[in-house]
Amino acid sequence: MAPSSARVLYWFRTDLRLHDSPALLKALELKPAAFFPLWCWDPSYIYGHRVGVNRLRFLLESLACVSASITALNARSQLLVVRGNPAELLPELLRRWQITHLVFEKDDNGYARTRDAAVREIAKDAGVELVDVDGHQLYPVSEVLKRAGGKAPMTMQSLQKAIAPLGEPARPLDAPGALPDAIVPGAKGAAKDRKALLTALRDTLDGMPHYSAKGPPDVDLNGPKQGGQRVKGEKVTVYDSLVGPDEDVENLFGVPTLESMGMDPEASGATKTAVVPGGEKAALKRLAFRCKDPAYFATFSKPKSSPALDTSEASTALLSPYLKFGAISCRRVWWDAHDAARKYKGKHTPIPENFKGQQLFNLMYSVVESATGDAYQHVRGNEISRYMDWYLPTAYDKDGQVILPRPRGDEVSEERYEAFVQGRTGFPWIDALSRQLRSTGWIHHLGRHSLACFLTRGQCWISWERGAEFFEELLLDWDPSANAGNWMWLSCSAFFHQYMRVYGLATFGQKYDKTGALIRQYCPELAKFDDKYIYSPHLAPMEAQKKAGCIIGQDYPAPILDEKEEKSNCIARCKAAFTAKLHGADKEVLAGKAEARLRKAHGIPDPKPSTAPKSAASKVPAWAKAKAEKEEPASTKKEEEEHLHEAAGGESATADKQPARPKRKAPAASASGSKGKRAKSEK
Template identity: 45%
Template sequence: MPPKFKQNTSKAQPEATPLKSPTRSKVGPPVKYSIQSNAPSNSSNGPRVLYWFRTDLRIHDSPAIHHALSLEPSAFIPIWTWDPHYVYRARVGPNRWKFLLESQQVLSDRLKELNPKQKLHVVREGPTTVIPKLIRKWKIDVLVFEKDTDAYAKDRDKEVFEKVGALSKELGREVKVVTTVMGRTLFDPDELVKKNGGKPTMTMAQTVKAAEQIDPGDGGKKGEPRRCLPTPTWLPDPLDPTEMDLSSAAEFQHEVPDRKPDVNEGQRGLDKEEQHYENVAGPNNDFAVVTLEEMAIDPKMAMTPHKGGELEALRLLKSYIDNEEYVGTFEKPKSSPADFEPQSTTLLSPHHHFGTLSIRKFWWDVQEVFEKRKKAGKTNAPEPTNFPGQLLFRDMYFGAQAALGWAFAQTQGNPIARFIPWHLQSNYSDSPVGEHLLDGTYNVDDEKAEEYFRRWKEGRTGFPWIDALMRQLKYEGWMHHLGRHSVASFLTRGGCYVSWERGAEVFEEWLIDHETACNVGNWMWLSCTAFFSQFTRVYSPIAFGKKWDPEGHFVRKYVPELKNFDSKYIYEPNKAPIADQKRWGCQITGDGIDTGTEEMAKYPKPMFDFSEMRSFCLDKMKEAYGAHLYGDDPKVLSGEWKKIFEYPEGGVKKDEAAGTMSKPKKRTRSVEEHTDAYGTDADVGYLTDEEPPHKAKRGNNTKGSKGGQLKLDGIVTRGKK
């Protein structure tokens, strides 16, 4: 008889042997739960288990699935709840929806492979209302899900706990709620915080020190993430279809959510009513995965070439792991932000976010490569710039977020966020879950800053490196880490002097790998709000791209109107003689709204003098640092900071003459003295001042290939003819 779990070890466990103590094998999985290897049929007297998938859309190395199956269920019902919070209140663009829906479909197919009666049951209602109803209707005994330390998730899960507790009393029988360890990070973020003295993890050193005190609980060493768990090879049945059917349940009152406010309204694209909440089990009453069309999202707007789903994640991981040289020598600062097809880093981040790839599998597979290389006398790249270091950075941000909750993702009330009187600051409102939460709007204190922000977002700043990166983000949903450095520095302290929160919101909307902890943490880092403070290190929007990609292949792909420009002008096309601009089919003029014609495109001039704005920002940063204010300071919360920085009380602050931001003061030091083409994150070795060699290049890297032009059909629309 086949065991319920596939053993990922060289020594398969003997059949019908419940494992009492965890054992370790080379690649990993100690077996924490007893494995019953009876015939693959439902246990007749086991509990009915409702399994709630969230950010764990996989069957490999899943602590919660593992636990659920160890209960030997008489029925196992895997669900996904279609939470209106993510549909209407969190910013999610078409690309991320596409990635999620693909991931769900692949998961559903994977479940079906394990048992033809199984699938992912998508229930189209918020979890806090639908779960108690499902428990009642399906006579569930145990609800199982994986822990999540995101601020929203914590509140939501607490509410589910309370509601199930109340239901349990009402029904007069025990309904258990089991939350298993978090599978989305290497270490439990709450544990990291505990071992860090109750404080947010703010540096790599703190994170590693805290991790070193955590026992993985599987026989492994302190400081090591726990080993991977086996993949199930069989699943129990759900209930029979008549019992599953919700349409016939008179007591099942489907709650259609309030659509307003809908922060995603502008990007649905199809001129039709949304249908995804019409029926709790979908239009065919079969719990099918929602479609983009049902959400009124135009599939043409979901252009990302990056595919969701566990199989793609495992395929990608294997392709890297098979390339031992790449894994062993990978150093983030040496990977090029200008590489594409393939990119220079793994692009596994969206899979980590949705849990289509276990973060621990990535960790342990890399460790195995390191071991192999060590045995062969080869050296491996050092932490933190190597792959394990990258994963630890991720945990660091999760630890910081876990300690601070909602406050982590905003300035007001945030004790780690240095207060900087940026333009376009967030508006706040009191809220039932806490004081001073972002209300989703921002204050346009300066029209010019608003224009800079719009042009940055839409990739029409007139700086081709910045515009190429922003268009890559918008259309593909991903950007290399150092590209993110460039555009984040440019929007905040190294160009536009616009609040990091505006940038984080755009990333939230467009990234397929959006992860609040990492996004907010990195935006605070790049804007020198928290984690990093060397604000004199500014990325040049010209020199930085040029260093990596002198020929401008990346710019030519994503800003195709410049594709014929000579390399000499590709980063500063405004400097090209007019006759050449005409010859190359693109005039450098305007603000980028009028994109010209097929015959003669238009690309904007730089929207400002970078050197001037850089100096202006440096002065402002110096002033802000001098004031020593943080987000939780009473002067920040009360608005008294406006007096300190002579900030306008409200409305739009315009320069008398031209409606520009208050004039940049001339600095005594030259721009060159400050402008560091690479920037330096000495603390973490993100970047070095060295010439960036393409050391950790992937096998068939096509950087520099002629085939790199992007066919941006429908992207860069040519206006009037």
Template identity: 40%
Template sequence: MAASRKSSIIWFRKGLRLHDNPALLEACKDAENMYPVFVLDPFFLQQSSYKVSVNRYNFLLESLRDLDASFKARGSRLLVLRGKPEDVFPRVFREWDITHLCFEVDTEPYARTRDARIQELAEEAGVQVQTAISHTLYDTEMLVARNGGRPPLTMVSFCNLVNKVGDPLSPVPDPPATLPPPGEGKPSADPTITGVPTWHEVGFKEAPTTIFKGGETEALQRLSASFANSKWVAGFKKPDTDPSAFDPTSTTVLSPYLKFGCLSARLFHLRLLEVYRKHTGHSQPPVSLRGQLLWREFFYTVGAHTPNFHRMEGNPLCKQIDWDANEEYLAAWREARTGFPWIDAIMTQLRQWGWMHHLARHSVACFLTRGDLYVSWERGMEVFEEYLIDQDHYLNAANWMWLSASAFFNQYFRVYSPISFGKKYDPDGKFIRKFLPVLKNMPSKYIYEPWTAPPEVQRRAGCIIGRDYPTPIVDHPVASKRNIARMAAAYRANKSAADTDGGGDGNDEYGPTSMAAAAAASKALRGKPSKKSATSTAAVTATGAAAAPNAANKATAGSGGGNGGGASDSAAAAASSAIAAATAFTARQSGTRSKTDVVDAEKAEAEDLALAAATAAFRAIGNSDADNDPGAAAADKPTAEAEATVKGTMKARSVGFRGGRGGNKRQRTIQEALKPMTSG
């Protein structure tokens, strides 16, 4: 072939768009012929280890049709081939006289193996391979290199890292209005090219039911619709959104479009920065919309650089927990037959829509694992992997580890109630009535606990519990407390590993549990510290909070789930340890132990912070279900005892509620910090 002639393939896998597509631009550059190719890989349909629902596969097919239409508008077309990539490409390299193969980098395990093999085959055929990074905001290899050769293991350290690196690259320009055509006659003579098939032609028996349409066109329309209200975008805080909202949803629902690359993460990020420049009081990561992109980036970075990230065995970040192999429980959860309407409605939404709100995902993931059924997070991950249209390998695994308290998150004693959590957002049960029509006539008083409805109420509602709708699969208060004790035992068994990883790394001295407690205490107590005390106060907050989790494990284990006398003793020990650590740290930071006004004020604030952190942790233990069940009377007494013990310890040291400058403010803010830490 002539050396001056370029004949290229742009190979689509993710990145199903024309905008911000550097691999596409590279394929177009100086090309006489360009072949846009998508290979229908049987791996994603036929491998038992990777199931896919009709909803997600049809979303892919819709995205391909939209991409084909965009190419046709520019004088080209999308060529859809069937077969294993390692079988398809050697033939088309030869038959189409290809000189260049261009594609977007994909860091998922299967993609890495596949792409390495295709690069070998391309080299053997004399084809030059050019890749581009555009599925993520940053090059994850670069981030790891900038972090000393290892991935950051907490969101705090990850945000610190990207702040040092700076903003990601801007999106590249759109491709030309007229694109190089595919070679005349060659694709049309290929019997493996049949155009984009339908879901039925692929082999699915049931029609898709999701309400979300795939494609770049839809993605850009959704982006524009979301950004039409710049004030909403600027003030967005993910925990404040409503998991029960469905018409409309309370979030952007852009995740499926990011997953398939119908929407560029860099374009999304750029639009956010444009809004933030106009709204100085905008929300911040991790809860802001930009924070959601950074969570995605964080999990991509740590996932791509952690062996066996998608499973428990051989995963250095994951705690080894002896989960139950209860297939009956798993099937009931998967098929929306748990007898808890909030859980079953969410799982029905998952099957019907292929999507649910992140807090809804939290609810059902906690319920399956540490909350109620004690089934492995790996089994839940497989179900999400099958049904979610936004299923993303690293995000799915990371969130399941997080929600099962297997990695990233250590507060296993904070349990989502399958009853009251949904009720606080949707007391009338509109969400349940939508996805569980069998309960549509159940009075609101009983909609979350229909088994408590009198027989006559059940008859009038046309739903007899145990016949038309199942009875609860477990007794939630009993199962939850039992599982907290089991998790405490598992944490003790993993103690050496937990001490090693603990969510910390070289950039983050304290793990996520400590930092979460510290952040809650700091937000409630710090206010506007003096310039002299600000730096050490922040560090002291973390130091004081760091003492709580270890004692928390002891309290939970010693009290059979946190409801015995052991909680009070351990609470006192935690407070004492936190105070001592905070005091010593303050003295070191100030460089003197003299009792000047500055040191005294700083020391008092540090001790108050330590009290808040320790007490918040033990309130969560003593009233583990009260995070979402404020009326759980069974936990009220030990919680009060734990608080009283901690307060007594502080008073004995004459530092807890001292008078004088700032004393009243500290007392008020401590009382605020002593409120239960909520899961939302």
């Protein structure tokens, strides 16, 4: 098979694998005379998007794995990592490397959609043939949408109907057995070794302006990183040159390090080393481990898998980060799990609770996101998201552009949100999950449910947009379609509507683990409490608190709110929002008038906007105030209840029917006392 004259640039993105890569195989079908495996280390992704240390680390490890696999197939090749924005780099690379074909795997979701539309134009202008190939999902997203009649499939049933005519997903394809050389333009043939290639390739890029030499960048590389991941003000060196540090030729076009990005995992609250290591090899190993037990996939049932386990002993297969980055193929997972489960003779779990169902939900979100467009990430303009009068919604300027950073909202909500992201709400189950997420980059799906329900329709009534941002920064497996989709689901904004069903802040976790092992691990200050109190330490008598060496309100925060009271407030607000039947794309919402109308119609007073400047407020978080309050003479339980009652009556004429924003002070130790009384008065 004589090579053609094709010079192929293969652009790796969310397909960091060699096995079952339809796009990669398509590129090789061109019989390239020269083959350039490329990765663009885009600063706007790293510094402009919400991406934390754990996901960056996972990405770096995945890149290193791909590069090593390429070198294993061709000792004169590797992944060619260039530092810069693809929209700026690609036109130059296409020209300087005399590329004839640009090949990549399609990405239908989120920011990739906009990026790839621009790349399409770039290829056209350069006279380069662009070959994009489906492969990230079980079925081509555009095909599924077409089969669904162009209408977003909002239920598993409608998705299944849409894919039924397509049959089973394709069987996975093998990894290529060889990869062609990257041949420098003008060279007679392949370089004698990898070092020679890298040096020659560097010379082809001579004079090309690199990122930090170009003047003011569109993102401040050394500024505070969104989400607070940047630490120690370290200088970013990764963008000092286009091809990486060149003191050592070995490192040219190499995978950057966290240090070169000024990132320190531990200072960011992440574990020192990855709990879930990135890369295709790790992914295949993990899948193979689960396939050894036929019962695992055959009897897998998501609602029955425990969210109360640490990341290293997850009850689920924990393949989602690998699927997100394409380090494992979804078809490989589908069929390996299928083949393993076939050996199991007992009763198999059906779709959607089973493992295949989980993969189909991912597909469903991807299809819905692609049908909804960029508005999918927010409420405003989003045709599928119900409008609810959340606190801390995304803010817009006169022209409808998102205001960043978000202006502060009402003080109570700001403090609650801060406590939530820091894992200091005073609810151990919530705090453990929040901390586990920050530490390891992963929590179980049902743990995500607990957090999402609490923050939105369960208790805090804070916009799902804020929750989605929090997960976006910290989740290894963050995906623009699944993340926002799940937040809409849990907040009853779309997909799911049964707002009466609220996760208990103690009861839900207890169902899976009465001993509270996850809490003991991530909230060590609570570790010495008896099982009886581990999920609700604020109910422990002072004697028990002393015995446990943890005084609530001092060593661990008192609850930031009253669970039952806020639950009933939120249900009433859900009812009001469902009666209003507003959606994100409705005129009234776009005009910014929905919130006032909804609150007025249902007798809910507007929250008091925060007066505290952002910096000052963040220095004194909620739990610190709770601590300060603890030091004041404590009010009796009775006084506190009376105080709350007055507040409710005083804030609105209709406060007896509709909930008002509660006073900031949470009833720290009154939950058990008020429980019976409130239950009675509600009847």
